Amino acid sequence: MAISVEDSVDVLSGVGPKRLQALQDLGIFTIYDLLSYYPFRYDDMGERLPSQTMDGEKVTFKGVISTPPVVRRFGKRSQTVIGLLVDRENVRVTFFNQPWIAKNLEVGQEVAVYGTYNAARAAMTAIKLVPASIDGLSPIYPVSKAIKAKTVAELVEQAWGQVRGQMDNLVPKHLREKYRLLDKNEQVEYSHFPNDKIEAKAGRRSAAFEEFFLFQMRLQLIKQADQRFLGEALNYDRKAVSDFIKALPFELTNAQNRVVDEILADQASPQHMNRLLQGDVGSGKTVVAAIAMFASVTAGNQAAIMAPTEILAQQHAKGLAKLFDAAGIDLRVELLTSGLKAAQRRQILEDLENGDIDVVVGTHALVQEGVHFHHLGVAVIDEQHRFGVKQRAKLREGGVNPDILAMTATPIPRTLAITAYGEMEVSVIDELPAGRKKIITKQLPNRQYDQALAMLKEELAKGAQAYIVTPLIEESESLDVQNVTAVYQDLQDELQEYTVGLLHGRLPKEDKDALMAGFSDNQVQVLVSTTVIEVGVDVPNASIMLILDADRFGLAQLHQLRGRVGRGDRQSYTILLADPKTEYGKERLQALVDTTDGFELAQKDLELRGSGDILGTKQAGVPEFQVGDPVKDLTMLTIAQEEALNLVREDGWDREEDNQALVEHLSKTMASFRHFD
Template sequence: MTALHDSIETLPGVGPKRLEALHALDLFTLEDLLNYFPFRYEDLGARQPSTTLDGEKVTFKGIVSTAPVVRRFGKRSQTYFGLMIDHDNVRVNFFNQPWVAKNIEADQEVAVYGTYNAAKASLAGIKLVSATLNELDPIYPASKQITAKTIRHLIELAWAKLRGQLPEMVPDDVRAKYRLLGQNQMVEWMHFPPDGPSAKQARRSAAFEEFFLFQMRLQLLKQANANYAGEPVKYDKGLVKAFIDGLPYQLTEAQQRVVHEILQDQALPKHMNRLLQGDVGSGKTVVAAIAMYAAVTAGCQAALMAPTEILAQQHAINLAKLFDEAGLDLRVELLTSGLKAAQRRQILADLEDGDIDIIIGTHALLQPDVLFHHLGLAVIDEQHRFGVKQRARLREGGVNPDILAMTATPIPRTLSLTAYGEMDVSIIDQLPAGRKPIQTKWYRHQQFDQALEFMKGQLAQGAQAYVVTPLIEESEALDVQNAQAIWEELSQELPNYQIGLLHGRLSKEEKQNLMADFKANQIQVLVATTVVEVGVDVPNASLMLILDADRFGLAQLHQLRGRVGRGQRQSYTILIADPKTAYGKERLLAMEATNDGFALAQKDLELRGAGDVLGTKQSGLPAFIVADPVKDLTMLSIAQQEAIATLAEPGWDSLTSNKGLVDYLSRTMARYRHFD
């Protein structure tokens, strides 16, 4: 008897080469094949020439009015004949398909699918179609190794074997609640729709099922994480409260809420896996400092991992200063790859002995020789820059600290429900009091002189400025030459100010010295090639000038803008660009319209698509076939709620009605162990 999880190789015509091609598309079983839905349909319904637009793909059905003629031009050929459609006579041309002539004759009724040329009343034939064929022709994702036509044939074979035997995946009450098709009806209409409305109904049901099954896996993973062995961080509430009360500023309501969520997690006897989102300048670092201090009061150590040495150094300086001003005797150390051997050995020994309370570093913290005495909390800054294996490294070797991942890249709800769905999410959605919104203006290149005059005015008032030069190509040498030219131009235009030049060919020490001079106001204008380091904090810098801004993505532009607006001055961002595409213009208009990073992130998602926002592989985004997490966000949210409700039902996995769902999850969970 044929079963859903039988291998595809049981189908006739599937040999080793074809099997390899199917495996490359993640098709292993008959179930995989039946769930490999078409990404679109070609409308093969017959139309009239009078209702067809020029260049439109269309099916014409009529009587062959002139016998087919084949003309050859070396290896190429043209087959043409007349087709009478009611009172219209259309010339049909097939190029390099001479065999078409053998399948048609004068006075025969045929249906032809092709591209219509209204001016010439001709049809460039693509294929002959059956006059009795369904109006919608499914088109499947394919590859060079296997065609969509072959995939469709295999689906037909699999459906012939399993028709009517598919178990339900979505619980009966959920299907009834949202008027979803049953599994067998849905699969049949996805592959063989009788008409447009049926295909639409099947696609809606398939999209919900795809979201629901994904969320079921995600919520099960989240449950497993929650039950994962972890120890409570028994922090001293009095000391933590005194530290918060003694801060030189009051926490915003959003910061207070997030601190409460994190401390609550730390106190529980289970592993914390929390993502802290906060727009640039929202105050994530002080929240992390409170969580790290709480761990230290419990007798644990804390670690903060940053993506770059400059940012790691800045964190070490700022945290040490924060704890020192609070009168706390904490030892904060910096571990980077640039340390001398003897200094590194000493830090590692002290870390293992427990003499270091908080260690700050880069990937250097992930080396096998970095051993902790008792690590209670690992904070990972700019979370998406670390791979799964790197983050998992902190949990290995018997060390299983709470994980607090931070990102200044606002993540729209779509990505929160997919890429980060198994993590608890805390959001700081308020800026500290007194921060003035950054004013953003878009100028054309011909208005550069206006931007320069504005910069001169700001510098005269004591402000500092960043000038970010455009990316020319994937060539560091060209970028440096370009930055050098702009540096020379500004040096001439601004003779009374110090102009610095920061680019990728400088040594690590040269970069650090430049940034230190800029922070000390010994440099008033900093020209930089690509992106000024995330997290770099120069409060007196209040102007960001970005040249050829249309070469940067929305997320990059927003991050760059976040380098200013950190002090008491009114800050400005000027975008210089002549975008050549509608997409480029939309990005710049969006930057002018809002400072809200979350709104921009959602806009970026709509403009670019989910796979490119963080990078599919890097973000762990699932490859949905039917569902669209951007357009179908409401459906995605509902699917998450229903998955949570299903798992909350006592004995859900022993209900007869959920047998198909349980069987599916037991077969597939092994494939989806990691979502972070």
């Protein structure tokens, strides 16, 4: 019976319910999916002589067994050793933990063995026996415990034997010609059954571009659909906004002015704004957001800003009120969080719906049932990756499709801006305010804790304040790390002439508020804290931070923590106390010592960790590509984005005959496609 690429994989011989489930767990549902499931590497099974092989290289040796197999056992482990005469050279071949193999080997037998060659010892650590006739590259597939790579390879071979030549081209012909990409059927053939490394490379190159291109097409279609859904052209008071900017107690940087122009242009457009504002810690994103919110209010609308934590929401509410007051602007700014008393909450909700509140600042409480706006013009979402699509959409429902300005202090390298935020316009503040001194960062081993404490005491003696950050709240038997409670108790004895405060996530809200107010007013000089201060705490008088067990934190998190100092005109310091045990750990801390540029650090973090978890949590999400590597293949990813954008801008592109397979594919996948938020 003839099969097609649209058929389920269970039409293949050997695929029963159990194997079908294992394949579906890998994302393989149809024959098309199976043939698009490419190898992640190839074993070179080509036969060579020892004299032609480099030390440590994987290779296939074909020869005659010269000594009988000897099996040595060490508890549950074993070694099976034979001598293999390859041409005129004897190679000692060792199979680990395969004692049964001895039954199939005897002196004088011709065999082919694949393994790693040790040139100095003329020895091979064998991986497997291979058919004596095998030659060329053997594909290796990413699999799970439920299915072997060999099984996937056999199923691919079986499927391709029945549907060879039936794969439709998804990348348009003009792009295949422009970038010398393979036809889809050649791409499948070269990827799964390459005759040599040149074919394998060509197959991977075409498959990676196709993967990036399809992803970018989906993003562009989301963006296009979003733009068709009109918002409102904001008829804001240009003079009032200009006067507000002039009345600010500081001059905007060139980068801030550029970004403000981009945002105001979006707000004046009838298409609703969907913009991501990136800026390093301390770059002045909040004042830019304040200008956007004020512009909305001058047009008779309301503005909202949603923050991930109550501490940050309180910080924003105070900061915005202070900013507007300093400029002589009478706006009503209110805070809406889950911690409000019932009567207070009811009054704020009533005033919000009546339009008596101009700017509301809140946490997730802003998207809960019962929150209704009179007319929401702009919604600012701080630390945007901490919110999912549903929460953003719910906030949007509170107004007539209000403009969305998402902000993040986690600098995102170009790779991730293209993937995780491809459907948003991106603005970047890449300049720090004038007068900010560069934070000096040092890394010290744990044994030099006293030296670090002496530096902290020096800063306190000058009238400055300090942070000490530790990873855990309570002692842990599994992790040998400092904990915040023990450190706090020790420092109370060590720094008796100063007030030491203890801040962590389990403190009651009232205690947190009182402590932060005390630290802001310099009633508390030293704040011992967990990472709850990572975002938003702004105390210009704090000039030194000690981070204990710094190797337990991610690079982006360390940079965020460091951003809590250096916010005033004092020279500031961050001391990283750690004894990193891995090269990765050492490189990460060294990168922090070497630069204070968040974008440079984000790129370094991406190179060290890969794209999968760069924003710190899985839900922060960057798509995982099967073939392409968004770090190594950044140029290809960028080109794919440009070409997808060019294509969707063409009138009638989706009616052209050459694009019909692409259109059909996109219509099937768009339903299940999710924004990676």
